[in-house]
Amino acid sequence: MLTPAPRATKPQARPAAADLLTWYDRHRRSLPWRAEPGEIAAPYRVWLSEIMLQQTTVMAVKPFYLRFLDRFPTVADLAAAPVDAVMQAWAGLGYYSRARNLHACAIAVMERHGGRFPATEAELLTLPGIGAYTAAAVASIAFNQRAAAVDGNVERVMSRLFAIEEALPKSKPLIRALTLELVPDDRPGDFAQAVMDLGATICTPKRPACALCPWMVPCEARAAGTQELYPKKLKKVSGDLRRGAAFVVLRADDGILLRTRPPQGLLGGMVETPTSAWEPSYEPAHAMLDAPMEARWQRLPGIVRHVFTHFPLELTVFLAKVPKGTPAPADLRWTLRRDLHEEALPGVMKKVLAHALGSGAAPVKTPKAKDER
Numbered sequence: 001m002l003t004p005a006p007r008a009t010k011p012q013a014r015p016a017a018a019d020l021l022t023w024y025d026r027h028r029r030s031l032p033w034r035a036e037p038g039e040i041a042a043p044y045r046v047w048l049s050e051i052m053l054q055q056t057t058v059m060a061v062k063p064f065y066l067r068f069l070d071r072f073p074t075v076a077d078l079a080a081a082p083v084d085a086v087m088q089a090w091a092g093l094g095y096y097s098r099a100r101n102l103h104a105c106a107i108a109v110m111e112r113h114g115g116r117f118p119a120t121e122a123e124l125l126t127l128p129g130i131g132a133y134t135a136a137a138v139a140s141i142a143f144n145q146r147a148a149a150v151d152g153n154v155e156r157v158m159s160r161l162f163a164i165e166e167a168l169p170k171s172k173p174l175i176r177a178l179t180l181e182l183v184p185d186d187r188p189g190d191f192a193q194a195v196m197d198l199g200a201t202i203c204t205p206k207r208p209a210c211a212l213c214p215w216m217v218p219c220e221a222r223a224a225g226t227q228e229l230y231p232k233k234l235k236k237v238s239g240d241l242r243r244g245a246a247f248v249v250l251r252a253d254d255g256i257l258l259r260t261r262p263p264q265g266l267l268g269g270m271v272e273t274p275t276s277a278w279e280p281s282y283e284p285a286h287a288m289l290d291a292p293m294e295a296r297w298q299r300l301p302g303i304v305r306h307v308f309t310h311f312p313l314e315l316t317v318f319l320a321k322v323p324k325g326t327p328a329p330a331d332l333r334w335t336l337r338r339d340l341h342e343e344a345l346p347g348v349m350k351k352v353l354a355h356a357l358g359s360g361a362a363p364v365k366t367p368k369a370k371d372e373r
């Protein structure tokens with residue numbers, strides 16, 4: 001006789017911070033900006049790492065963080081440095097507006113707070129480049145204040161834990177409130193880092209390792225077997241994601257290699273850096289086959305995202321520096337960097353140039369970072 005499949009029931013237990021912290025004490029990631037167990041991290045290090053981690057992975061940030069810290073060991077060193085030196089140390093991390101804000105924030109900490117980061121979320125929010133997420137992360141991790149530091153990882157964990165049906169971004173206030181309810185009085189900084197670690201290592205976007213999760217019992221999505229359906233997201237665009245590579249060539253006399261697109265079709269007649277075809281199956285690992293010239297190409301960390309009416313696009317950006325006098329290949333031309341504003345560059349190309357050369361390369365609104373939402 002067939003027995004009916006067991007019906008998923010709502011878990012009775014509520015998630016407890018203590019269970020997560022017990023797991024964290026055994027499985028915490030060792031990261032260069034983290035304090036040793038039982039210690040509280042230096043605010044400068046926490047802030048620096050959180051700014052670097054906006055839109056950049058932990059793996060990519062680690063070496064940059066260590067080099068940067070070596071060069072600017074304190075907030076006073078950073079504030080005293082010329083902005084060009086800061087930009088130079090930031091080179092390769094992309095999203096250069098973050099580096100400018102970083103420098104401005106260091107100066108503000110010196111001038112307004114005597115070189116000590118303020119401890120509350122409200123005061124941290126008044127500093128350049130610090131938004132809701134970073135303020136909560138610094139307040140909790142560096143000052144042990146109760147705060148809800150909600151990034152993408154935390155959104156995923158909470159959406160699953162409470163089976164939140166409302167779609168992002170509308171569900172953000174609810175997620176924040178539920179997170180804050182869980183923050184314990186005694187170890188808010190460890191709690192913030194524990195949820196981040198859980199999201200990064202166990203409650204991953206695909207195939208979460210629920211059997212290893214300290215919140216397996218109270219998790220509503222796991223009880224229903226619907227983990228991967230959360231977080232619910234508003235469908236933003238129709239059309240398949242396309243991918244491609246963009247090639248930025250900088251000549252020693254500040255010339256940038258450009259071309260004009262054909263008059264018909266998408267972005268007809270507009271100007272661009274050379275790119276590959278844009279296709280759903282494009283593989284950046286093979287991008288050198290599409291490079292416009294022989295050069296020492298550097299693949300930049302991060303990705304440039306742009307949404308056209310009919311499809312979203314992700315471009316991997318490659319940068320090459322070539323000597324003065326290098327001729328332009330056929331159908332391409334050089335434009336001096338200072339004259340870029342005279343070129344008909346579409347938004348996506350301004351993003352590419354800003355990603356490769358810094359936000360001053362062309363007037364562009366850079367994609368929103370976590371703190372700029």
Ligand code: SF4
Binds near residue numbers: 160161203204220
């Ligand atoms: S039980 Fe699974 S889905 Fe739920 S929080 Fe843990 S890892 Fe995520």
